[in-house]
Amino acid sequence: MKIRHIQHLYWRAGFGISSHELDDIKSNSKSKIVSNLFTNSEKINPIQLDLSEFLEIKNKTPKLLKKEMGEAAFQKLRQKSQQKVRYLNHTWIDRLTESESVLREKMTLFWANVFVCRDNNIFHIQQYNNTLRKNALGNFRAFVKAIAREASMSKYLNNNQNRKKSPNENFAREIMELFTLGIGNYTENDIKESARAFTGWAFKNDGSYFLRKKQHDYNEKTFFGKTGNFNGDDIIDIILEQRQCAKFICTKIYKYFVNPVVDDKRVEELTTQFYKNYDIKNLMTTIFSSKWFYNEENIGVKIKSPIELLVGIQKIVPVTFDKKNQLNYLQKMMGQVLLYPENVSGWKGNKNWIDSNTLMFRLKLASLILNNAVINLEEKGAFEDSFEKYYKNTKKKNSYIKTTKNWEAFAKQYGDLDPQKLKELLIVSKLDEDTEIMLNQLKIKSNRDYCIQLMSIPEYQLC
Amino acid sequence: MKRRDFLKQSTLASSLFFVPNFVKAFENIAKNSLGYKRLVIVQLSGGNDGLNSIIPYTNDIYYQKRPNLSIKKNNLIKATDELGFHSSLKPLKNLYDQGYLSIINNVGYPNPNRSHFRSTDIWQTASNASEYLNTGWLGRYIEKHCKMPYSGIELDDSLSLIMKGKTMNGIATKNPRILFGNAQTPYFKKVLNHQSDAHLSEHNLGYLYKTMIDAKSSAKYIYETSKTFKSKLNYPKNPFGKQLKTTAEFINSNLKSKVYYVSMGGYDTHANQKNRQSTLLKTYSKSIEVFVDDLKQNNTFKDTLIVTFSEFGRRVQQNAAGGTDHGAANNVFIIGENLKTQGFYNEAPNLLKLDQNRDLVHSVDFRSIYATILDKWLHVDDVSILNKSFSKLDFIS
Numbered sequence: 138m139k140i141r142h143i144q145h146l147y148w149r150a151g152f153g154i155s156s157h158e159l160d161d162i163k164s165n166s167k168s169k170i171v172s173n174l175f176t177n178s179e180k181i182n183p184i185q186l187d188l189s190e191f192l193e194i195k196n197k198t199p200k201l202l203k204k205e206m207g208e209a210a211f212q213k214l215r216q217k218s219q220q221k222v223r224y225l226n227h228t229w230i231d232r233l234t235e236s237e238s239v240l241r242e243k244m245t246l247f248w249a250n251v252f253v254c255r256d257n258n259i260f261h262i263q264q265y266n267n268t269l270r271k272n273a274l275g276n277f278r279a280f281v282k283a284i285a286r287e288a289s290m291s292k293y294l295n296n297n298q299n300r301k302k303s304p305n306e307n308f309a310r311e312i313m314e315l316f317t318l319g320i321g322n323y324t325e326n327d328i329k330e331s332a333r334a335f336t337g338w339a340f341k342n343d344g345s346y347f348l349r350k351k352q353h354d355y356n357e358k359t360f361f362g363k364t365g366n367f368n369g370d371d372i373i374d375i376i377l378e379q380r381q382c383a384k385f386i387c388t389k390i391y392k393y394f395v396n397p398v399v400d401d402k403r404v405e406e407l408t409t410q411f412y413k414n415y416d417i418k419n420l421m422t423t424i425f426s427s428k429w430f431y432n433e434e435n436i437g438v439k440i441k442s443p444i445e446l447l448v449g450i451q452k453i454v455p456v457t458f459d460k461k462n463q464l465n466y467l468q469k470m471m472g473q474v475l476l477y478p479e480n481v482s483g484w485k486g487n488k489n490w491i492d493s494n495t496l497m498f499r500l501k502l503a504s505l506i507l508n509n510a511v512i513n514l515e516e517k518g519a520f521e522d523s524f525e526k527y528y529k530n531t532k533k534k535n536s537y538i539k540t541t542k543n544w545e546a547f548a549k550q551y552g553d554l555d556p557q558k559l560k561e562l563l564i565v566s567k568l569d570e571d572t573e574i575m576l577n578q579l580k581i582k583s584n585r586d587y588c589i590q591l592m593s594i595p596e597y598q599l600c
Numbered sequence: 601m602k603r604r605d606f607l608k609q610s611t612l613a614s615s616l617f618f619v620p621n622f623v624k625a626f627e628n629i630a631k632n633s634l635g636y637k638r639l640v641i642v643q644l645s646g647g648n649d650g651l652n653s654i655i656p657y658t659n660d661i662y663y664q665k666r667p668n669l670s671i672k673k674n675n676l677i678k679a680t681d682e683l684g685f686h687s688s689l690k691p692l693k694n695l696y697d698q699g700y701l702s703i704i705n706n707v708g709y710p711n712p713n714r715s716h717f718r719s720t721d722i723w724q725t726a727s728n729a730s731e732y733l734n735t736g737w738l739g740r741y742i743e744k745h746c747k748m749p750y751s752g753i754e755l756d757d758s759l760s761l762i763m764k765g766k767t768m769n770g771i772a773t774k775n776p777r778i779l780f781g782n783a784q785t786p787y788f789k790k791v792l793n794h795q796s797d798a799h800l801s802e803h804n805l806g807y808l809y810k811t812m813i814d815a816k817s818s819a820k821y822i823y824e825t826s827k828t829f830k831s832k833l834n835y836p837k838n839p840f841g842k843q844l845k846t847t848a849e850f851i852n853s854n855l856k857s858k859v860y861y862v863s864m865g866g867y868d869t870h871a872n873q874k875n876r877q878s879t880l881l882k883t884y885s886k887s888i889e890v891f892v893d894d895l896k897q898n899n900t901f902k903d904t905l906i907v908t909f910s911e912f913g914r915r916v917q918q919n920a921a922g923g924t925d926h927g928a929a930n931n932v933f934i935i936g937e938n939l940k941t942q943g944f945y946n947e948a949p950n951l952l953k954l955d956q957n958r959d960l961v962h963s964v965d966f967r968s969i970y971a972t973i974l975d976k977w978l979h980v981d982d983v984s985i986l987n988k989s990f991s992k993l994d995f996i997s
Contacts, residue, residue: 315732397804438803438804438805439804470758472758479717479721480717480721480732481732482732485734488807489734489764491811492749492763492764492769492811493749493769493771493772493811493815494757494771494815495759496808496811496812496815497815498758500787500812501782501787504787513782514757515757515774517757517758517760519865520645520646520716520868520911521646521716521868522866522868523865523876524864524866525866526865527645527865527866528838571795572791572795574794575790590787593787594787594791595791595805599808
């Protein structure tokens, strides 16, 4: 397998590949390299934060807790637990950087932007995140059914307010519009009828699912031309009977893993396969084993998401953030904060990551975290902030991203590398002619400096 | 400079200066700005309590629903025999008295969403409650009619959805000097100095270079133009005052920007609303008053329209914490010199007819306001920007 093709595979199935990793596998056959990606991702390793200090939130209802500890103490405990969601964000980013289950983690990130969800309850959102991880390479049918039962999702799309007497259609609408079929592929009546099938779907405080039988509508529903006493699972089955569902997911997969510009013929082929059994692993195997995946037109043409950019840098130069909150700052300035999507339709990706401000920031990212470049931009305040807090950062003058860089680890792998090799390792996109001339004119003093320089050119924004 | 120092600022070392011709072209735009209309949008972020800003002081229900939070009749500035201004809004009342203010009551949209995020999205993209757009209404305006990022400026360090188009966006800056500095950092500069426009394609790499070039030119243009005017007025010493001062400097230096967006935070008053909102409204209205003065003194007020909105109003009924929860319809303030309808544009809120959440029901769709502005103020086709036709209002002619 060509080095360039291995790099391409690892950028799409993961966050790039280090020099040592590449050395280890470059003499292997393509089928071995691809199958290893899957073998390494077989094990499911859930994120489990230490949440022992918040166990009461999990075990008792808010009402009971308020009564026991008083309103003020309860609010304090709850706020503290909400802070943990940020901690989960940091843990997740570390996971993306370090995990051996490269593909599973990349898929988890992908699915988090299909089944978009947001929740302040740390127990529920951690469980949600692990449900994504668990099903990331599994069966799409089981996946949708699991998501529909998640406490966080139930709250996020108001299914907890969906009752027989007054159905709430939000979840029913979004499951079709954003999760499975896409807008225009169902009727308003399909929404009304399917909302009834999800009535009474509820969750306990600990995040487990149960059915409130009194709130569930057991009567007949007509959905996609079929009539029966459908429940939510039946509805999901009928949705998956629509070939459009397989097409919708394959299109998303293609745009994310192959090329932001869709090739209808390829997507059709993938759809035909996926529609048979909705097996995600098989679908991904087909893509990564295909010949066309490695076509030059698919390599280095996707604009990295902020997380791909950030994690990709850390894969080359291991970095620890001394102030974890600065990770939030970086994500915010680039427009992608994990676990805090702006709305249920998710991040649009590719060109949508880029405007004048984000691009200037992204081009500076490597300098910020590897070279102590000065920060002179502030993140936006939050809606819930007081006036003072909303603008709290405006008083700060020059600050820095405090990181500990492991340049020794970098030196071991890249220190003595031919600069040309380093360039090929870091840049997968075609080089702009003028920029190439400029790079050729550079006097390279050390690979460490050159690495930061390479990470600062527009081509590094692509993978 | 030593190479190491050079690198400290993060660099690509090289020399030579090529500026593509098409970059030069727009840097030399004529400075003629007669009759150049501008729009300034202010968002009171978090959801301002409109009922305690413009108070229905003869409405018994208002006082019943807000036993502790209502503003007493003798503690407000009466405007009509129904409605009065919060005493902190004295400067706004002054604008009202001069005929520079039009207040549109009961503005909202069908099926109101009570999440800050979602409702802000809806207001910024001009979508329906059930529709997700990834471009903002000002972004679409810039993309269609202006062609350069500096045409739309957000007074912040990162860009909001309101200013985003498909492949052309506005630009965010609170401080043009810093923006300029960031577009002059060595790596940015060196890459661009080597760049000729001959082979920029519409593919992603070309798009990145194009965005870099536009960013650099816009940053330079904003910085160099705006530094020619320094405001002499005393704005309130707080970040919102600063944002408006910078906006005035942009406008008064004849910067060729059409639309501005400023977000002022702090309005999510779930608890202890009384003092908090009072301080906020004071900060808001005092800054706005100085801003209007600044524009008037420089003869730019006649060509500037200032629109203030919140993503939603707040619940009619006060809560147990001395605050109010997220609501629905709210008032919108339009400030300008030549308003057609001065004072109150429409009827006061109807507290008898609330929705199922016990919130105010809208009678004016916010997109009717946008349509009116696009059509009558910016003189462009509103339908192609809002993707739909909305009935127009009469507050400007």
